[in-house]
Amino acid sequence: MFASEAEEREFWAAHDTADHVDWTAAERVRLPNLKPSTATISLRLPEGMLEELKVLANQRDVPYQSLLKVFLAERLAAERHRKRRAS
DSSP, X not given: OOSSHHHHHHHHHHSOGGGTOXXXXXXXXXOTTOOOOOOOOOOOOXXXXXXXXXXXXXXXXSOHHHHHHHHHHHHHHHHHHHHHHHO
């Protein structure tokens, strides 16, 4: 149905599953060994920005890398929402 995972992701970001899936037939399953795919990157940040990130992470009692991922995810979601509104 989709040419790539990226195409599928874009489709579901813009469509409601209720229009395409019969959820009354769904069964709950557990996938205990499923881990999200990740990629290691190298990112150069100004020292002051990194220190500020570490302070915020410490205040929230989370690792700074995790907080950075949350910030990036929030921004990506906001950009997707902005893009949909502009369309």
